[in-house]
Amino acid sequence: MSTAFEPITIGRYTARNRVVMAPMTRNRAYGPGASPTRLMATYYAQRADAGLIITESTQPSPIGQGFPNTPGLHSAEQVEAWRRVTAGVHERNGLIFAQLMHAGRVGHPSLHGGTLTPVGPSPVKAAGTVFTMDGPQEFVTPRALDRVGIRETIEDFASAARNAIEAGFDGVELHAGSGFLLHQFLSTNANQRDDEWGGSARGRGRFSVEVARAVADAVGADRVGLRIWPSHVYNDIVEDGHHDTYLALLDALNPLGLAYLHIAEGPDTELTHRLRERWTGTLILNPYTPGAFTGPESLKLIDSGAADLISYASLFMANPDLPRRLRAGGPFNTPDFSRAYGGDHKGYTDYPPLPGP
Numbered sequence: 506m507s508t509a510f511e512p513i514t515i516g517r518y519t520a521r522n523r524v525v526m527a528p529m530t531r532n533r534a535y536g537p538g539a540s541p542t543r544l545m546a547t548y549y550a551q552r553a554d555a556g557l558i559i560t561e562s563t564q565p566s567p568i569g570q571g572f573p574n575t576p577g578l579h580s581a582e583q584v585e586a587w588r589r590v591t592a593g594v595h596e597r598n599g600l601i602f603a604q605l606m607h608a609g610r611v612g613h614p615s616l617h618g619g620t621l622t623p624v625g626p627s628p629v630k631a632a633g634t635v636f637t638m639d640g641p642q643e644f645v646t647p648r649a650l651d652r653v654g655i656r657e658t659i660e661d662f663a664s665a666a667r668n669a670i671e672a673g674f675d676g677v678e679l680h681a682g683s684g685f686l687l688h689q690f691l692s693t694n695a696n697q698r699d700d701e702w703g704g705s706a707r708g709r710g711r712f713s714v715e716v717a718r719a720v721a722d723a724v725g726a727d728r729v730g731l732r733i734w735p736s737h738v739y740n741d742i743v744e745d746g747h748h749d750t751y752l753a754l755l756d757a758l759n760p761l762g763l764a765y766l767h768i769a770e771g772p773d774t775e776l777t778h779r780l781r782e783r784w785t786g787t788l789i790l791n792p793y794t795p796g797a798f799t800g801p802e803s804l805k806l807i808d809s810g811a812a813d814l815i816s817y818a819s820l821f822m823a824n825p826d827l828p829r830r831l832r833a834g835g836p837f838n839t840p841d842f843s844r845a846y847g848g849d850h851k852g853y854t855d856y857p858p859l860p861g862p
């Protein structure tokens with residue numbers, strides 16, 4: 506039997522298995538002021554058999570929101586509503602981290618009643634469109650964060666992490682991928698700064714490192730993970746010299762003693778091996794599986810030592826009891842991606858578990 510079903514330490518916790526629910530934005534936070542609903546609590550509780558659940562992207566501040574109906578962790582109302590979610594998962598002895606995501610330059614003023622302009626490392630507009638309440642719209646030119654703005658944004662992350670713990674989360678994951686704010690700082694096109702927050706690999710990594718440090722100071726490094734998406738071309742991100750960028754990032758993050766690093770692997774799988782060697786902590790891998798979603802065969806990567814845990818998104822969407830199905834070798838429900846983003850319980854909480862105990 507694969508070690509995938511044996512417990513493992515993640516930061517200060519013991520996960521019951523090594524099958525992680527990867528973060529999935531589902532755009533159903535219809536509660537007041539971008540808060541989670543009871544339906545969301547049901548959805549996460551159904552999936553509590555995961556070794557670790559990482560929630561959908563959650564904005565640490567209003568300006569961090571990147572899509573309609575995504576939840577936040579910046580108000581008392583949201584903290585209160587998240588309590589139902591974390592309690593449901595804990596009742597079933599699960600572990601749940603909130604993924605904190607700031608969209609940066611790929612947000613849109615229409616998400617804020619037209620009153621706020623998205624921020625970024627530099628005033629460089631991304632090519633492409635963002636999905637808004639009024640359909641797809643062109644990205645806008647962001648307002649470049651000045652040094653004070655950078656410090657305030659870092660504090661927003663720390664404050665959201667404190668809120669997450671207050672809401673009952675076991676920890677937080679920082680989203681440094683998908684072309685969102687942390688990734689924008691890491692990139693060589695969205696970040697055109699010539700101060701200490703840009704330029705060299707170390708300079709471009711500084712924002713991620715300082716966010717991680719502030720959040721670790723706020724809630725404990727052993728409750729903080731960080732997710733990267735190296736070599737993914739997404740949201741108009743360019744990463745020249747990405748090996749240097751990510752190796753320098755890991756060198757700066759290692760001393761913080763974070764709970765884990767989560768790699769959403771891109772086409773450059775060679776880089777994953779280098780990062781695995783360089784990272785001194787626990788590694789969660791979401792393997793690169795072009796044209797398919799992560800399947801049962803990926804668990805072999807745990808036994809071969811390529812990763813400590815494997816994360817699943819699509820299969821977890823459709824299979825609330827995924828660890829059990831993986832252990833049994835299937836069968837698996839098929840995800841309905843037409844119901845991925847927004848909607849009601851259909852394609853959300855109505856995927857059946859396997860019959861029997």
Ligand SMILES: Cc1cc2nc3c(=O)[nH]c(=O)nc-3n(C[C@H](O)[C@H](O)[C@H](O)COP(=O)(O)O)c2cc1C
Nearest residue numbers: 527528529530561562769791798799817818819845
């Ligand atoms: C509906 C959906 C929403 C997603 N939302 C997020 C997100 O909020 N944050 C994130 O880091 N990744 C997000 N992802 C990416 C997944 O976490 C994962 O890396 C990707 O789907 C590949 O894994 P899979 O083959 O198991 O689906 C999303 C994926 C899907 C399918």
